[in-house]
Amino acid sequence: MAVLSRRVRPDDWKPVGVDALEANALKVVRSADNRSVIAGPGAGKTELLAQRAAYLLQTGTAPPPGRILAISFKRDAATNLAARVRQRCHRIHAGRFDSMTFDAFAKGLIDRFGQALPELWRPTPDYEIMFPNDRDYRDFLQQQLGAPPTSVGIYADIQAITVKAFERRHLVGLPLPLEGWPNPTPCQWAADRYWQTSLRSGKTSGLSFPMIGRLVELLLRVNPMARDALRLTYSHLFMDEFQDTTQIQYDLVRTIFLGTDTVITAVGDNKQQIMRWAMAMDDPFTAFDADFAAKRTPLYNNYRSSPELVRIQHVLAQALDARAVAPVSKTVGTIAGDSCAIWDFSTPEVEADRLAAFVAAEMKTQKLGPRDFVLLVRQKAVDYAAVLEPAFAAAGIPLRNEAGTVGTVMLQELLAEEASELVVAILHLAMTKRAGRYWTDCQEALAALRGVAPDEEAAQTKLARELDAYVIKLSAAHPNPPKTKAIAQSIVDDILAFIGRERLIAVHPAYGQGSWLEKVLDAVAVHLLVSSADGIDWSSALDAYEGIHAIPLMTIHKSKGLEYHSVIFVGLDDGAWWSFSNDQVEATAGFFVAFTRAKQRVVFTYCARRGSRTKIATLYELLSKAGVQSVRVA
Ligand SMILES: Nc1ncnc2c1ncn2[C@@H]1O[C@H](COP(=O)(O)OP(=O)(O)OP(=O)(O)O)[C@@H](O)[C@H]1O
Known part of the structure; x- marks a missing residue:
């Protein structure tokens, strides 16, 4: 596609690399005010951000030396957006587009300015990143901490703090007090002890990403020079997958950009909110609209999936949001037969052989590559890989567990x-x-x-x-x-x-x-x-x-933002969805994310050996309501 290095008049600017944008998308691309865009899967939200970057850079609406900051939640989403902008813009323009994850943004700031934090909150320059889990918090609360001073409370107060509440409510739940907690409650005392132990007990501090987010917020709150530098640098801010924003991230954005000239565009889909376990806010869009006077703009098209898949998607969408509007598919269906089915197998080994044979045949007859397919699982990809990998290898298709580790x-x-x-x-x-x-x-x-x-x-x-x-x-x-x-x-x-x-x-x-x-x-x-x-x-x-010639295997969480010709979801059973009843909304949102990665076909597989299908009967009912059939394969 041709990319422009000269400046274009705003009225003459045309979308780059796509035939057209829907009317609302074009309005957001050209907007000069804060906008929130809530739209379904495949609506072109990420594409809208890439087009808006092209518009702002090519028309000089974001003039140099100002820059555009785009924040995503996942590393590959950030790289994907940067790549889309590089494809659409001359490198002189794309060089002023910074696309990174929230964690990288916060970490970059603590690395640059962290030593300006007041001593009480200052980490060592060579701090290590930690990924504490529930067990670590439990150990800290129950083994290491001991009893608080009598002025604070008693041992039983500390024992009463639940592990879940400790991190999300007490440790990083609220902005940090500059001078520490003057008259701490038992929970605040425990949080303070955790902070001080992490910052100072070893030769180097150990910090989790949520802790870094809180430290950066404090840093920018009390350090106007650093804050102003960011405000001046970034004339525009984009936030992708905004439904997954945590309170920590939101507070950081508010501290930096509230009341400034930086124009913010936040895009996302509440129906795809699957990060509540990782402290995502309940409804970040409403908070954003209220705080930043953002204008909400919906999108109605679906550029990814065939009309038949969009029809089924809408049945699932309504289970998550009764007011969901049916999107219009802008893609042509290309496969013969059912776009979606549930395939029943007698054993996981038979299932693996049949799936490998199916993919191999489809690759041949439909002229597809291994990367047109994805094998999705809910969790524990390693366990599924152990059975699937040999079967795919025997069919001549290497399988690659994208969630596997290399070294560390x-x-x-x-x-x-x-x-x-x-x-x-x-x-x-x-x-x-x-x-x-x-x-x-x-x-x-x-x-x-x-x-x-x-x-x-x-x-x-x-x-x-x-x-x-x-x-x-x-x-x-x-x-x-x-x-x-x-x-x-x-x-x-x-x-x-x-x-x-x-x-x-x-x-x-x-x-x-x-x-x-x-x-x-x-x-x-x-x-x-x-x-x-x-x-x-x-x-x-x-x-x-x-991994160019390998079929990817990944969890639903890893598949966010990605798309494939055919999605094969392995294991639609109670075993994989064991926690379904604990948070039915989030689990259904996960199911929705998995389904909506497909352009043309979704296959669900079931094998009784892995579990029954009573706990997740609701998911089966939804598929049945959409007319999806179960087929006994082998
Ligand atoms: N205006 C358009 N014209 C043609 N194709 C488009 C348009 N907008 C987006 N697409 C294509 O549609 C697909 C989905 O777009 P995109 O990834 O931006 O959607 P999304 O709303 O971010 O999806 P999700 O929320 O499901 O991750 C991509 O392949 C993209 O290139």
């Missing part, structure tokens, strides 16, 4: 890490034929790392020569993919030395903190070695690294 890093996260992307791009350029696309990627990434602007021609040419010389040397040194961990490690180290460790850290501050860069680089080497097995050539090894 989750595979899905590793692939979105800048360090991993850079190493792979340089390897493609050095080791494979027809690597033109990687040339541009490498040149742009290196220019960004070295601070070379796109219009500095002499510096760009020098960089191109250096890159050229380096890839020739690298390919001569390693004609074949690595056969040992030591060689894999030495390739990664060599590339890092060329890129410049310090430069990488300067541009991506997360790598300068703790041992994260080492963990990522180790995972890159391990994954490179695993992908190079069987003496294959570089091109196949790099394809295996990126």
Whole structure:
């Protein structure tokens, strides 16, 4: 698609890369006020943000040196949005679009300004990121804490604090008091002890992401210079998947941007709210509309799914929101036969064989690739992978558990890490034929790392020569993919030395903190070695690294924001949905998210050996109401 580097008059601007936007989407793209966009799956919410970025940058409505900040919840959602903007905008424009996760945004701020926090709340500069779980909180409350001072309360008061309430209500539930809690209640005393232990008990502080969010909010509340710097930097703020915003994140946005000229666009879908367990607010849109005087704008189209799937989706949507409006599918149905069915199997092994055969046949007859399919499960993907993987391998389709870990890093996260992307791009350029696309990627990434602007021609040419010389040397040194961990490690180290460790850290501050860069680089080497097995050539090894020829297996949570031709949901049974009755709304929302990832087909599988279907009878009733049939397959 053609991208513009010159400025366009707002009246002449046209959507880039799509034929048209629906009327309301276009209004939001061109809006100069705060907007909340609540719309169903596939309505083009993320696309709307990409188009709005193009509009603001190409028309000069967001003039330089101002920048646009886009905050997403998941790493791959942030990378996906950045990629859509890069496709639609000239790199001079796309360079002013910062797309990151909430956690990365908060962490970047604490890394830059954290030492300006008052001593009581100041972490050590080399703090570690912690992921405490219920057991850790229970240990702290019941084993480590002991009795409070008599002025605060008695031991029984501490014992009465539930683990769930401790984190979400007391530890990070409210903005932090600058001077600490003057007359603490037993709960506040316990929270204070946890904070002080985390900040100061070891050589380095240990902080969870919610704690970092609270510290940043405090930092910006009491440090007007840092706050003003952000307000001046960002003329526009986008928030994707806003339904999953936590109170911590919302308070942070409010502290930075409330009452400023920064124009905010928040998009999301309440029916896809599946993060309440992770402290998502009950109704962030209503709070946002009230605080920021945001104008709510609905969207009515569905650009992802076929008319038949949109019809079934609407039955599910109404179970979550009785007032849901039926969306209009803008996609043509392309498959013969049922768009959705429940397939019953006698055993998980038979199920795996039949699914593998089905996918292999569909790939052949419909000319689909393995990445047009996804195997979704509710949780414990590893257990399902153990049965599914051999069956798919036997059918010639590698299966990849995206939630699996490489070293200490989750595979899905590793692939979105800048360090991993850079190493792979340089390897493609050095080791494979027809690597033109990687040339541009490498040149742009290196220019960004070295601070070379796109219009500095002499510096760009020098960089191109250096890159050229380096890839020739690298390919001569390693004609074949690595056969040992030591060689894999030495390739990664060599590339890092060329890129410049310090430069990488300067541009991506997360790598300068703790041992994260080492963990990522180790995972890159391990994954490179695993992908190079069987003496294959570089091109196949790099394809295996990126999983290009593998069918992905993932949980519903990991599938948010993604889309596939066919979704195969394995295990629609009480076993997988054991907690259904605890939070029926959130579980149904999860079911809705899974269903709505499909463009053309959804298959649910059931196998009695994994559980019955009485606890989740409501889900079966919904499917039946939508006319979905159960079929006994084998
Ligand atoms: N105006 C449009 N014209 C054509 N295709 C579009 C348009 N808007 C979005 N799409 C396509 O429709 C699909 C869904 O869009 P997008 O991912 O932006 O939806 P979403 O509302 O963010 O979905 P979800 O909430 O389910 O993640 C994508 O493949 C996107 O490229």
